Amino acid sequence: MKTLGLIGGTSWHATIAYYRDINKVVGEIIGTEKNPPMILHSINIALMREQNVEKINAKYLEVSQKLEQAGAAAIVICANTPHMAYEYVQPRIGIPILHIAEAAGNEAQRLGLKKLGLLGNRPTMTGNFIPSVLKSKYAIETMIPEALYIDQAHNYVSNELTQGKFTEKAKQFFLNQIKLLAANSADGIILGCTELPMLISQDDTNIPLLATTDLHIQMAVAFILST
Structure with missing residues (x-):
């Protein structure tokens, strides 16, 4: 099995889900007598809350280099928003970062989806690090909630979900945002916050949900077991 480097901490709830489920899925495939080699570096979530792009880029590069030096064959960033550092970090290291948008794009392509609503925090919904990958590699259009709802979504993610609080x-x-996006012709929804699948499941709606956490974990497992 290949060694995977994990960058977690944003939030630690999501990091636990990544670590647990990567081990679980690998065990389902090869048996529970073995478990995959992983190196985990947990970053203080306060870094992301500052939203200082230069500091975020520098920190993720520093951690990625340490994971590479420690023997990781690839890196998984255990959250959506920190992928904003991908374009800066990837050219400066010698191992691949498994991009969460590609995990979503592969599944959307498999399902034949062409227009996806994107839910998450403000940086994820208003940034280009997910839409640009979906557009350039999969010809998939991305749409987000109306401006008046973005702050509400961000507050729920930052002040509740990443703190382990999941309310009705x-x-x-x-x-409701899913219904509005579907009414505006979205044929699928990206749950672009690692904690959103802990709040909402496919049983709650008829429109296909692409839970980036689960899809990213599947991508990580495929890499670990690849030859």
Whole structure:
């Protein structure tokens, strides 16, 4: 098995899900007598809250280089938003970063989806690090909620979900956003916050949900077991 480097901490709830489920899925494939080699570096979530792009880029590069030096064959960033550092970090290291948008794009392509609503925090919804990959590699269009809802979504993610708080009020808010995006011709929804699949499941709606956490984990497992 190949050694995987994990960059976690944003949030630690999501990091646990990545570590647990990568081990679980690998065990389902090869048996529980073995588990995959992984190196985990957990970053203080306060870094992302500052939203200082230069500091974020520098930190993710520093950690990625350390993971490479420690023997990681690839890197998984255990959250959506920190992928904003991908374009800066990837050319400066010698191992691949498995991009979360490619995990979503592969599944959308498999399902024949062409227009995806994107839910998450403000940097994820308003940034280009997911839409640009989906557009350039998969010809998939991305849409986000109306401006007046973005702050509400960001507050739920930052002040509740990443703190391990999952309320019925938050669930109904995001389900309403899904309905609005579907009404505006989205044929699928990206749950672009690692904690959103802990709040909403496919049983809650008829429109296909692309849970980036689960899809990213599947990509990580495929890499670990690749020859």
